[in-house]
Amino acid sequence: MLYFDNSATTPIHPEVAEKLDYINREHYANPSSIYNQGRKAKSLIENARKQVADAIGAKSDQIFFTSGGTEANNQVLWNSIENDKKHIIASSIEHPAVIRVINKIRSFGITSSLASVDEDGTVDIDSILKLVNDDTGLVSIMLANNEVGTIQPIKEIAKKITRLNIPFHTDAVQALGKIPVDVTSLGIDYLSLSAHKFYGPKGIGALYIKNKKTLKSFIIGGEQEFGLRGGTENIAGIIGMGIAAEIATKDIDSCYSHLKHLEDYFLAKLHSISSNFIRNGNSNNCLPGLISISFKGHKSDVLMAKLDRKNIAVSNGSACNTGNIKPSNILKEMGIRDDLNLSTLRISFGKNNNEKEIDKLIEALKEIL
Amino acid sequence: MRDTIVIGMSGGVDSAVAASILVENGYNVEAVFMKNWDEEDQEFCTAAEDYKDALQVCEILNIPLRSVDLTDQYWEKVFKVFLNECEKGRTPNPDILCNKEIKFRAFLDYALELGATKIATGHYAQIKTTDNNFQLLRGKDSNKDQSYFLYRLDQSQVSKSIFPIGTLDKERVREKANSLGFLNHNKKDSTGICFIGERNFRKFLKKYFDEQPGEIISDKGTVIGEHEGLMYYTYGQRQGLGIGGGHGTIDAPWYVSDKIIQENRLVAVQGHDHPDLYHSYLTATNINWISGSSPGENDIITSKIRYRSKDSGCKIKKQSDSILVEFDSPQFAVAPGQSIVFYHNDVCIGGGIIEARSNTPSH
Numbered sequence: 001m002l003y004f005d006n007s008a009t010t011p012i013h014p015e016v017a018e019k020l021d022y023i024n025r026e027h028y029a030n031p032s033s034i035y036n037q038g039r040k041a042k043s044l045i046e047n048a049r050k051q052v053a054d055a056i057g058a059k060s061d062q063i064f065f066t067s068g069g070t071e072a073n074n075q076v077l078w079n080s081i082e083n084d085k086k087h088i089i090a091s092s093i094e095h096p097a098v099i100r101v102i103n104k105i106r107s108f109g110i111t112s113s114l115a116s117v118d119e120d121g122t123v124d125i126d127s128i129l130k131l132v133n134d135d136t137g138l139v140s141i142m143l144a145n146n147e148v149g150t151i152q153p154i155k156e157i158a159k160k161i162t163r164l165n166i167p168f169h170t171d172a173v174q175a176l177g178k179i180p181v182d183v184t185s186l187g188i189d190y191l192s193l194s195a196h197k198f199y200g201p202k203g204i205g206a207l208y209i210k211n212k213k214t215l216k217s218f219i220i221g222g223e224q225e226f227g228l229r230g231g232t233e234n235i236a237g238i239i240g241m242g243i244a245a246e247i248a249t250k251d252i253d254s255c256y257s258h259l260k261h262l263e264d265y266f267l268a269k270l271h272s273i274s275s276n277f278i279r280n281g282n283s284n285n286c287l288p289g290l291i292s293i294s295f296k297g298h299k300s301d302v303l304m305a306k307l308d309r310k311n312i313a314v315s316n317g318s319a320c321n322t323g324n325i326k327p328s329n330i331l332k333e334m335g336i337r338d339d340l341n342l343s344t345l346r347i348s349f350g351k352n353n354n355e356k357e358i359d360k361l362i363e364a365l366k367e368i369l
Numbered sequence: 370m371r372d373t374i375v376i377g378m379s380g381g382v383d384s385a386v387a388a389s390i391l392v393e394n395g396y397n398v399e400a401v402f403m404k405n406w407d408e409e410d411q412e413f414c415t416a417a418e419d420y421k422d423a424l425q426v427c428e429i430l431n432i433p434l435r436s437v438d439l440t441d442q443y444w445e446k447v448f449k450v451f452l453n454e455c456e457k458g459r460t461p462n463p464d465i466l467c468n469k470e471i472k473f474r475a476f477l478d479y480a481l482e483l484g485a486t487k488i489a490t491g492h493y494a495q496i497k498t499t500d501n502n503f504q505l506l507r508g509k510d511s512n513k514d515q516s517y518f519l520y521r522l523d524q525s526q527v528s529k530s531i532f533p534i535g536t537l538d539k540e541r542v543r544e545k546a547n548s549l550g551f552l553n554h555n556k557k558d559s560t561g562i563c564f565i566g567e568r569n570f571r572k573f574l575k576k577y578f579d580e581q582p583g584e585i586i587s588d589k590g591t592v593i594g595e596h597e598g599l600m601y602y603t604y605g606q607r608q609g610l611g612i613g614g615g616h617g618t619i620d621a622p623w624y625v626s627d628k629i630i631q632e633n634r635l636v637a638v639q640g641h642d643h644p645d646l647y648h649s650y651l652t653a654t655n656i657n658w659i660s661g662s663s664p665g666e667n668d669i670i671t672s673k674i675r676y677r678s679k680d681s682g683c684k685i686k687k688q689s690d691s692i693l694v695e696f697d698s699p700q701f702a703v704a705p706g707q708s709i710v711f712y713h714n715d716v717c718i719g720g721g722i723i724e725a726r727s728n729t730p731s732h
Contacts, residue, residue, distance in 0.1 A: 299482075301437065302482055304435075305483055306484075309433070322420040322436055323420060323434070324436045
């Protein structure tokens with residue numbers, strides 16, 4: 001298979017895969033148990049916590065493991081129902097794991113405002129500030145968009161928001177491993193991560209919490225994760241995430257330039273076979289290797305089917321649970337017409353991709369377009 | 370290269386087995402899951418379940434499953450017409466319109482765009498090719514025959530269609546599904562109108578219509594009850610009239626015999642044999658002949674005035690843009706809006722929409 005859907009998920013790093021297998025077999029003891037094997041498991045978790053913390057410039061006690069990015073987002077957003085201030089601001093192009101949560105918690109007394117984005121998918125700082133009111137208790141803006149890759153000016157926004165004493169959350173699920181992520185320089189209060197987006201295992205993620213006291217427990221049960229998330233730890237997942245985070249940050253420079261090179265290589269080749277396409281997003285400030293393209297006069301579901309026949313995997317935004325293609329909400333918010341919206345493919349390269357594979361993709365597109 | 374056939378896969382057992390037969394016959398098969406209806410209320414949402422069932426079948430058959438969203442077209446071409454007909458107090462059949470406009474038009478176009486030479490569906494019907502003509506035949510399982518729903522297709526539509534299970538009976542289809550390991554082998558047959566499914570018809574329609582209650586009167590003109598709106602009732606309907614005891618003389622159930630649209634009144638009569646429930650003539654419009662030409666006036670043909678009704682002998686007289694049908698024997702509950710479908714032995718030759726019924730040939 002030619003796999004160009006690395007923004008959906010990445011293939012697991014072999015070192016991580018090996019470790020998962022080993023941990024599952026050798027370290028099955030419950031980390032809450034006080035005998036030797038339990039203590040050992042717990043210390044492995046704490047080691048992974050340190051690895052994840054180091055990857056984003058945080059301290060170990062600011063990292064809390066979750067079942068993934070979705071849960072991390074949910075944890076921050078749901079906490080609003082216990083806050084005094086009940087108004088949330090988010091961007092209009094957040095992932096459903098933010099937008100749909102905000103919609104859901106309306107019935108718990110939460111109000112919300114969505115800040116618009118420009119045609120590149122960049123959120124406007126002033127429009128966020130205009131939405132702030134006395135009741136605003138949280139601002140949540142993604143670090144980089146999953147469909148078009150646009151990187152948001154989080155540092156600038158967070159500076160203005162935190163100055164107003166409003167906590168700031170960023171969903172960084174798409175960013176880690178592709179661009180440097182540093183919580184201190186970003187100046188944010190909460191940050192969500194998902195391991196499988198950077199060659200780690202699925203079913204594990206983390207939430208960075210600047211000050212633990214600002215959140216209450218989300219999943220109620222045992223005392224795991226310092227009381228913030230009950231449930232026996234996913235030991236192998238946590239350790240896999242730790243290793244993946246370490247590799248991702250160690251390799252960040254080479255990974256960035258590799259992905260950027262593949263992106264440039266692909267676009268140059270594409271230009272040589274077609275001129276009837278538009279790239280969406282802000283190509284000057286975008287995740288490397290993530291390319292959203294509208295192929296004028298083609299339907300994305302038909303393009304996908306034809307690529308699928310050649311065993312080539314790309315994406316067209318978000319499919320629902322029946323595999324149907326709806327116009328992407330994100331592209332809509334960016335002001336892209338419905339016909340172009342429905343002719344859009346997302347191609348996202350990963351570190352395992354190479355020029356030869358892209359040649360084959362171009363070959364296939366040449367035939368189809 | 371082998372011909373590519375796109376099968377419309379619903380998640381049900383019929384289309385699943387149809388796909389398996391195509392695979393056995395050596396076609397290059399791709400399945401497409403069609404979504405025609407947006408579910409707002411989660412309570413009735415079955416599309417995700419159906420998709421999951423379709424996926425399991427496709428994994429076993431090792432064929433790809435794709436999806437197409439035809440909800441906009443369905444709304445425009447089928448549902449709006451359906452509502453409009455209901456509002457006029459008629460009894461529309463949206464599944465017939467869905468076949469004509471969605472499955473064998475929008476879906477067919479999509480399949481051709483994907484590079485298919487033909488589409489296949491899990492309908493119980495057969496196609497026979499005679500010199501330059503594609504005939505639609507009843508399904509072999511007379512209990513399941515679905516040719517009634519397909520009478521509005523034309524030659525170009527029939528010529529691009531395959532009905533792989535048309536020669537099987539339902540029992541055999543389920544056996545085959547079971548032996549292939551399809552998890553949907555004993556899934557309940559879908560009943561009723563596709564978008565309404567199992568839910569209460571009246572409750573569903575109430576979302577779309579204002580309340581229009583009125584009187585139910587007997588054939589003698591006595592008020593015997595109240596109805597909730599004429600669109601919720603059909604001719605010959607027995608249940609849900611709410612006519613209590615104390616009305617009428619004989620101890621027999623009440624049936625809807627007529628709708629007086631201008632007065633918003635429903636007429637009910639007592640007993641299944643009441644003569645007001647029977648008519649010997651009807652006129653039909655919107656006529657479609659599958660072959661492209663009408664049958665001769667002396668051809669021996671039979672007809673069905675609703676799905677699953679028994680065939681009745683009849684004669685057809687062509688009028689300007691309608692036909693007059695004379696039945697050999699009076700028909701129970703002829704419902705305007707429903708379709709009358711004609712057969713010549715096992716060949717479904719076409720049909721039309723019932724406009725009016727009477728007991729005299731005079732109009």
